[in-house]
Amino acid sequence: MEYFPAPLETLVEQFARLPGIGGKTAQRLAFFVLGLPAEDVNAFASALVDAKKNITLCPVCQNFTAGGLCPICASEKRDASTICVVADPRDVAAMERSREYQGRYHVLHGVISPLNRVGPEDLAIRPLLERVQAGGVAEVIMATNPDTEGEATAMYLARLLRPLGVKVTRLAYGIPVGGHLEFADEATLLRALEGRREL
Amino acid sequence: MEYFPAPLETLVEQFARLPGIGGKTAQRLAFFVLGLPAEDVNAFASALVDAKKNITLCPVCQNFTAGGLCPICASEKRDASTICVVADPRDVAAMERSREYQGRYHVLHGVISPLNRVGPEDLAIRPLLERVQAGGVAEVIMATNPDTEGEATAMYLARLLRPLGVKVTRLAYGIPVGGHLEFADEATLLRALEGRREL
Numbered sequence: 065m066e067y068f069p070a071p072l073e074t075l076v077e078q079f080a081r082l083p084g085i086g087g088k089t090a091q092r093l094a095f096f097v098l099g100l101p102a103e104d105v106n107a108f109a110s111a112l113v114d115a116k117k118n119i120t121l122c123p124v125c126q127n128f129t130a131g132g133l134c135p136i137c138a139s140e141k142r143d144a145s146t147i148c149v150v151a152d153p154r155d156v157a158a159m160e161r162s163r164e165y166q167g168r169y170h171v172l173h174g175v176i177s178p179l180n181r182v183g184p185e186d187l188a189i190r191p192l193l194e195r196v197q198a199g200g201v202a203e204v205i206m207a208t209n210p211d212t213e214g215e216a217t218a219m220y221l222a223r224l225l226r227p228l229g230v231k232v233t234r235l236a237y238g239i240p241v242g243g244h245l246e247f248a249d250e251a252t253l254l255r256a257l258e259g260r261r262e263l
Numbered sequence: 264m265e266y267f268p269a270p271l272e273t274l275v276e277q278f279a280r281l282p283g284i285g286g287k288t289a290q291r292l293a294f295f296v297l298g299l300p301a302e303d304v305n306a307f308a309s310a311l312v313d314a315k316k317n318i319t320l321c322p323v324c325q326n327f328t329a330g331g332l333c334p335i336c337a338s339e340k341r342d343a344s345t346i347c348v349v350a351d352p353r354d355v356a357a358m359e360r361s362r363e364y365q366g367r368y369h370v371l372h373g374v375i376s377p378l379n380r381v382g383p384e385d386l387a388i389r390p391l392l393e394r395v396q397a398g399g400v401a402e403v404i405m406a407t408n409p410d411t412e413g414e415a416t417a418m419y420l421a422r423l424l425r426p427l428g429v430k431v432t433r434l435a436y437g438i439p440v441g442g443h444l445e446f447a448d449e450a451t452l453l454r455a456l457e458g459r460r461e462l
Contacts, residue, residue, distance in 0.1 A: 067356040069329035075314040078307045082292050091353060093281050097311060098318055098327065105315040108277045109308035112296060115274040116304040119297055128297065130268035154290055157266040 072098070124195065126171040126188040128153045136168055143167045145202040149192065149221060151175050151209060159207065167205075170195065175208055175217040184220060192221070196228050203231040210237060271297070323394065325370040325387040327352045335367055342366045344401040348391065348420060350374050350408060358406065366404070369394065374407055374416040383419060391420070395427050402430040409436060 068076065072094060079090035097105055121127070122134035125147075129135070136142055136156075146167030150156055156169050172187040195201060204225050208214035222232040237255035239248050248256070267275065271293060278289035296304055320326070321333035324346075328334070335341055335355075345366030349355055355368050371386045394400060403424050407413035421431040436454035438447050447455070 067359045068352075069318060069327060069333070071310070071314040071317045071329055072327055075310045078310040081307075083295050084288065084291070089283065091356075092283070094314065095351075095353065096282050098314060100315070102315055105311050108280075109311040111270070111274045111277040112304050112308045112311075115270040115293065115297060116299070116301055118270045119268060128268060128271055130270055134268070152294075153267075154294065157290075160266045 121171075124191075125169045126173060126191060127156055127169060141166075144200055146205065147192070147195065147201055147203070148205045148207050149218075150207045151214065151217070155207065155209075167203075170204075172208070172217070175213040176220055177213045187217075189221065189224070193224060193228070196225060196230055201230050203233060206232065206234045210235075320370075323390075324368045325372060325390060326355055326368060340365075343399055345404065346391070346394065346400055346402070347404045347406050348417075349406045350413065350416070354406065366402075369403075371407070371416070374412040375419060376412045386416075388420065388423070392423060392427070395424060395429055400429050402432060405431065405433045409434075 075094040075097065076087075076090045079085055079093045080087055082090075085093070097108070100108075118130050119128050120131055122129040122132075122137055124137040125134060127134045127136070132138070143166050147170050148159060148165060148167055149170045149172060150159065151172050151174060153171055156171060159165050159169070170188070170192045172189065172192075174182050174187050176182060176184055176187065192204075196204065204221075206218035206221065208218045218234055222234075225232050236259055237252065238259055239245065239252060239256050245253070274293040274296065275286075275289045278284055278292045279286055281289075284292070296307070299307075317329050318327050319330055321328045321331075321336055323336040324333060326333045326335070331337070342365050346369050347358060347364060347366055348369045348371060349358065350371050350373060352370055355370060358364050358368070369387070369391045371388065371391075373381050373386050375381060375383055375386065391403075395403065403420075405417035405420065407417050417433055424431050435458055436451065437458055438444065438451060438455050444452070
């Protein structure tokens with residue numbers, strides 16, 4: 065790749081380091097950036113530096129926040145007696161989009177995954193236990209992904225949390241709304257059948 | 264999307280402006296950046312600003328360069344009597360990878376495309392004519408893409424260049440090396456047959 069001048073080559077390499085961005089895409093993005101007005105490029109660069117500098121973890125729920133408590137932990141309107149445990153800050157955004165959940169969150173920043181050498185000590189589990197031990201929590205909802213690692217993590221946490229006297233629940237499994245029965249896998253159908261409700 | 268703190272939201276928006284990057288991917292990239300060490304984020308931001316600031320167009324061939332003549336136009340070893348005309352700086356990189364071409368280049372920065380409101384006056388055509396008029400050029404090779412717009416652009420340029428007394432050629436069409444006959448379209452097969460050579 066000695067065909068591009070060094071500053072362009074460096075930019076291509078920087079883009080190629082991003083997850084899911086291959087060499088060709090990195091080139092395309094770098095060329096796009098060269099075609100932008102200088103102020104737009106500066107705004108992009110500032111957004112990178114600002115986000116890294118100003119985004120911290122909420123000391124209570126470990127979600128991303130722009131300093132201090134996150135808006136959800138700071139809100140008086142949110143029910144502090146319910147904690148929804150998710151693996152990732154993006155899952156908080158997904159739950160919030162449902163506009164139904166009124167409790168608070170706890171972000172683990174990962175799931176237990178021996179294959180990827182992620183153990184319980186790598187996750188934000190201690191702050192969760194401390195929140196529950198501090199009292200005032202009635203229910204902890206496990207909302208990790210319904211895959212093997214998400215399941216294992218939910219099970220592990222449930223075992224730690226139950227002795228502390230809180231109710232531990234799990235999001236329901238079933239057929240996704242708008243989904244087709246014929247495309248549902250057997251495990252999902254089995255869970256949907258087990259979890260059936262009277263109409 | 265009011266669920267992320269503002270600096271993170273801004274970063275997601277910046278990523279989402281890039282071509283081919285949708286909302287979900289933009290989120291993934293922004294979160295990846297937050298997980299990088301601060302020095303890596305600063306290096307990324309600097310690469311953006313540096314590339315935009317330091318990359319200019321070669322005054323001769325219009326390819327990207329880090330100031331002054333591009334390395335190919337500056338090289339005494341490259342044959343100045345042959346000019347390969349391409350639509351995009353990436354095409355120069357592709358040609359150079361073949362390690363066969365020893366002439367120089369001319370980058371049009373686009374192709375004539377009435378649908379996208381790109382006319383001849385939007386391309387670097389005048390500098391090409393000036394190079395040929397200045398003398399010393401024996402052959403101009405049209406290496407625009409073999410699609411409708413690339414063809415039309417090559418035809419248009421050929422009509423302008425022939426009166427100047429240079430040989431105007433076009434890259435050969437045919438079956439790609441390593442390709443399968445059964446997957447070749449009819450137009451390509453026809454061209455491959457027309458261009459057949461004695462073994």
